[in-house]
Amino acid sequence: LHLFPQYTRDDVKKHKSPSDRIWVTYAGEVFDITDFVDLHPGGNRILLAAGGALEPFWALYGVHKSEHVIELLQEYKVGVLSPDDKEPPRDLSDPYSGDPSRHPVLKINSQKPFNAEPPPEMLTENFITPNVLFFKRNHLPVPNINPDKYELVVERPPGAKWAKPLKLSLKDLKTKFPRHEVTVTLQCAGNRRSEMNAIKPVKGLDWGAAAISTAHWGGVWLRDVLSDAGYSEDLPNVRHVQFEGLDQDITGTKYGASISFKRAMSKDCEVLLAYEMNGEELPKDHGFPLRVIVPGVVGARNVKWLGRIIVSEEESSSHWQQNDYKGFSPSVDWDTVDFSTSPAIQDLPVQSAITEPRPGATITPDHDGKVTIKGYAWSGGGREIVRVDVSLDGGKTWKVADLTGEETKGPTWAWKLWKLEATIPDEQKELTIICKAVDSSYNVQPDTVAPIWNLRGVLNNAWHHISVTVDK
Numbered sequence: 001l002h003l004f005p006q007y008t009r010d011d012v013k014k015h016k017s018p019s020d021r022i023w024v025t026y027a028g029e030v031f032d033i034t035d036f037v038d039l040h041p042g043g044n045r046i047l048l049a050a051g052g053a054l055e056p057f058w059a060l061y062g063v064h065k066s067e068h069v070i071e072l073l074q075e076y077k078v079g080v081l082s083p084d085d086k087e088p089p090r091d092l093s094d095p096y097s098g099d100p101s102r103h104p105v106l107k108i109n110s111q112k113p114f115n116a117e118p119p120p121e122m123l124t125e126n127f128i129t130p131n132v133l134f135f136k137r138n139h140l141p142v143p144n145i146n147p148d149k150y151e152l153v154v155e156r157p158p159g160a161k162w163a164k165p166l167k168l169s170l171k172d173l174k175t176k177f178p179r180h181e182v183t184v185t186l187q188c189a190g191n192r193r194s195e196m197n198a199i200k201p202v203k204g205l206d207w208g209a210a211a212i213s214t215a216h217w218g219g220v221w222l223r224d225v226l227s228d229a230g231y232s233e234d235l236p237n238v239r240h241v242q243f244e245g246l247d248q249d250i251t252g253t254k255y256g257a258s259i260s261f262k263r264a265m266s267k268d269c270e271v272l273l274a275y276e277m278n279g280e281e282l283p284k285d286h287g288f289p290l291r292v293i294v295p296g297v298v299g300a301r302n303v304k305w306l307g308r309i310i311v312s313e314e315e316s317s318s319h320w321q322q323n324d325y326k327g328f329s330p331s332v333d334w335d336t337v338d339f340s341t342s343p344a345i346q347d348l349p350v351q352s353a354i355t356e357p358r359p360g361a362t363i364t365p366d367h368d369g370k371v372t373i374k375g376y377a378w379s380g381g382g383r384e385i386v387r388v389d390v391s392l393d394g395g396k397t398w399k400v401a402d403l404t405g406e407e408t409k410g411p412t413w414a415w416k417l418w419k420l421e422a423t424i425p426d427e428q429k430e431l432t433i434i435c436k437a438v439d440s441s442y443n444v445q446p447d448t449v450a451p452i453w454n455l456r457g458v459l460n461n462a463w464h465h466i467s468v469t470v471d472k
């Protein structure tokens, strides 16, 4: 009988690179897979699990649910996980102690509040982003909401005959209104902020190019709920619909944002109160039990953990509507900025980025001398992506990428994934790859970041440039 040594999770974490050996855990056992990495049929993605558990990855890649994979893994067993290596108990005085657990592959830009993005190459493996990989952008602790006690409060029209607000339980929402589904890409205004930061420092989380994701959202039309509360499209003196979240800071200030009343009531704009994400109940990080989905509009207006809806003459007075998520000239700094002079961001501009290869990577062309370049492209306001151009020589010449996406009858709310199989000239050792997209209004992206730099680092939609080394 072979007795295997015991290791803690911290021991395993130290083995993340070939020089330290590459270890992973599965079902309480420890494996040294250094010699398997180059044999892996799924390529070097296997390294994303280095130093940690395989389970969260194999939950995403079903091919591993087979006996031959488990048998193969057993060949690399070097130990077992120590049985007394338990999760430390939660610190209940920490306002973030109720936050849910998250997928280990996410790149964390801030732990408290939780802000994280998936590895770019995993983001574009699927048109629909798996819920666990969907980028997460929280300003506050995730509120703990009992779905049986939950009530959405909808304030009544000014001067209405009903005195009390309309209150809807989750069951009311699911049974009194027809269910609808929309496929919508959400993007944070801070997506690609790190490239702006590299030019001149900006204030904000250092997002890479993956603060964007796509899901099928299920729920009820906001306009059906507003109509039920007594609103009609021609109501005078109402211009905005404010959404209040149930997440709050220690002073009791809640997250809030607003959109126009016209958008909220429009059939074409398809604004949804969502209780489902990709066929599952809305996850805690994404607003359980109810959030707003405003297609084509900046992430910030897609209020999660929705508690209250107020229809008004004024926009939301919240910090995030008034003093954040606005664009400015590159000449404006923190001494001169006057937030009242810029409109709140709503529709987002045309965007695209390269997700594979990664900047700085060494790429190996296949036996035909070809490499695969992948990315996403999206535009706000329902505008569809009609073309993506890719350059492999720093912008001298361009090739048109292949697009995949969903056919829509009306406006397009979701991204297109794009792909280009390109031949690399023999002598080429360094490549500068660039992508740029065109939307259905023939909007194009600006070529460089500097002229659109702004102090908050929002709205970076410049051509995406990356440099890689070719290994032949």
Ligand code: HEM
Pocket (backbone or CB within 6 Å): 024, 033, 036, 040, 041, 042, 043, 045, 046, 047, 048, 049, 054, 057, 058, 061, 063, 064, 066, 068, 069, 072, 073
């Ligand atoms: C495919 C083994 C970890 C991603 C496979 C296959 C095997 C395998 C045997 C081929 C399955 C078949 O076609 O029957 C392993 C082992 C792992 C491991 C032993 C750990 C020691 C991972 C991880 C990821 C991953 C961590 C992702 C992060 C994939 C993908 C494929 C695949 C995407 C499909 C490749 C294709 O069909 O083209 N793996 N895997 N694997 N693996 Fe893994």
Ligand code: MTE
Pocket (backbone or CB within 6 Å): 134, 135, 136, 137, 138, 139, 140, 186, 187, 188, 189, 244, 245, 246, 247, 255, 256, 285, 286, 287, 298, 299, 300, 301, 302, 303, 304, 305, 306
């Ligand atoms: N809603 C509430 N209640 N609280 C928040 O912090 N963040 C907003 C928006 N809705 C936020 C919110 C921002 S800035 C973005 S980009 C999106 O949620 C992110 O949604 P996701 O975490 O589901 O990706």
Ligand code: MO
Pocket (backbone or CB within 6 Å): 137, 187, 188, 189, 190, 299, 300
């Ligand atoms: Mo955001």
